[in-house]
Amino acid sequence: MLKRMKIPTLLERRKANRLIFFYKVVEWLVPAQPSQDFLTPVRQYKLDEVNCEFLGTKNESLKIIANITETYPQTPPIWFCEDDNVVATAAVERLANLAADKNNILQQVRILVTELCSLSNVGSPAGLHSLDKKLEEKGMLSVEQSSESEDEDELHYDMEEDHTSNDQKAKEEVDGIDTENLAVLARLKQSQRDEYLKGSVSGSVQATDRLMKELREIYRSESFKKGVFTVELVNDSLYEWHIRLKKVDPDSPLSQDLECYKEKENRDHILLSCSFKENFPFEPPFIRVIMPVLKGGYVLGGGAICMELLTKQGWSSAYSMESVIYQIAATLVKGKARILFGASKNQYSLVRAQQSFKSLVQIHEKNGWFTPPQEDG
Structure with missing residues (x-):
């Protein structure tokens, strides 16, 4: 059988x-x-x-x-x-x-x-x-x-x-970036390696990789090259940026104020502080105005900015930092921001900005966000 x-x-x-x-x-x-x-x-x-x-x-x-x-x-x-x-x-x-x-x-x-x-x-x-x-x-x-x-x-x-694909990837990473900014990226990579060897790592691998990518994209963007805005790392920290917003809608009162600001105080930009945490890009950065003091434009006491996009509720990990900067510029113009010439320079601070932003989030979590009419932009 x-x-x-x-x-x-x-x-x-x-x-x-x-x-x-x-x-x-x-x-x-x-x-x-x-x-x-x-x-x-x-x-x-x-x-x-x-x-x-x-x-x-x-x-x-x-x-x-x-x-x-x-x-x-x-x-x-x-x-x-x-x-x-x-x-x-x-x-x-x-x-x-x-x-x-x-x-x-x-x-x-x-x-x-x-x-x-x-x-x-x-x-x-x-x-x-x-x-x-x-x-x-x-x-x-x-x-x-x-x-x-x-x-x-x-x-x-x-x-x-293989080596060919690695070489191609390396070439793509530096294409369109000038020598000065390539040097910044090289310093950052070396600093990250030094931190690993010393056991004093700041941030996370995930956030660091994403921020390096964001910085490369900004360095090669046309807006950055044309001087619409600049980005400077505070003490060469990838997690602390100073953003200088130099150009807004040329037909806006804020654009005219920037011209006067340059003549009166020899400054031609709105200085923003941008701080990232180790869970970026899954949480938004904290962005506030440092100077000049602004009236309107959805800028709160201390310099915090009233935008749903900058809260956990409105944030998306898909947002690029270049698009965030553009959104802030548009929000300032839409909110009819004006420079308060002669205002106290101590009016804005990190602590006050954090406090006012926290209060803002609590209010909107309870009552929701107001969506303006379409004709208001």
Whole structure:
């Protein structure tokens, strides 16, 4: 009598495919005879876990673990660090923000090593740069899909982070930015690396990455180049900006006041303070007027600005800082802002601005925001 052959379930087939894949991964990650210039971070592995260990700049051991979920590679590995080390923590946070096409464990280990080396100011191992070639030789750059594509997708591997794409990305980041502002960006990157090494990190990786992107976009924007506004970092801090609003609607009384302001006090701008927290861009920055003292324009006591956009209720993480600056300029004009010449320069302060803004938010949370008629803009 013939025995009935057991047909493996979909879950069993997926596990088998993952096991085959990990055999291939481990073949590269744990070579039989590792050399000094070829990093071998993986110390232990099993079907649902990869344990990595790295030596820090002070020969300290950094243990970083990846948990592989049942839905891998549709969902990425979950990384965490056993050690309280700022460099390792920052590298792991970087992995949490990767695009969906970077879910592959090999890609993530490669990015992890590159990030650790970059944050520690050391060069990447030579073997890491030849990974694409090694994967191509082993047939792991791409896997032909059969009719059971749902199963075979788990063996698919695509490495796109080659030197050409990296060079192109670097070129795109600096295109349209002048030399002076490129130097500012370079100082910021170096300062961030120094902070990681000293263990005195300010802000978060997420906020820092977004603010660097916002600053690059502002530096290459036409409005910035034409002098509509300028942005200066306070004490080279990415989280504290001084924004000088130099041009508003030329037909507005505020524009005429700015001309008089230049003649009387040799200043040609409205100075704004912009402070970011580590949860940016999911919370708005706090923006207030420093000088001159304004009447109207939805500017509150202390210099805070009455705008729903600047509250948690009205804010969206999709807003760019350039668009926020334009919205503020439009709000000042719509609110018929005028410069109070001769007003006390001590009228605006951070504490007063925070107090008045807090009161404003409480009132509007209770009563809602007033939407002006369409003819009012």
